[in-house]
């Protein structure tokens with residue numbers, strides 16, 4: 622078995638078809654990994670409309686886990702309540718939509734932080750409903 626370290630030690634390539642992620646990655650790197658996966662295994666991106674439907678489906682799966690784990694709904698035998706996996710499914714589809722529409726989510730998230738900070742920097746601090 623041979624190992625090659627690439628990209629600042631974040632990935633180890635075991636073979637041309639097997640890469641193991643062993644560290645942290647930026648959102649931009651995650652988008653690139655999703656893009657590479659789609660091109661290698663997914664043939665092509667689903668259409669934007671299909672991915673919007675898939676995103677809605679995955680958000681529903683997050684809701685299903687939350688309803689059972691934190692809400693009043695009970696689980697059935699065999700229920701798979703893996704919140705982390707369902708959130709990752711949501712993130713995956715969001716990255717697909719970003720990739721196929723030319724959006725850099727690192728840059729978009731930076732702008733979003735700036736927007737929220739300028740708009741809401743006192744709004745929540747001053748919200749009496751949030752004080753215990």
Ligand SMILES: [Mg+2]
Nearest residue numbers: 679682707710
């Ligand atoms: Mg899912």
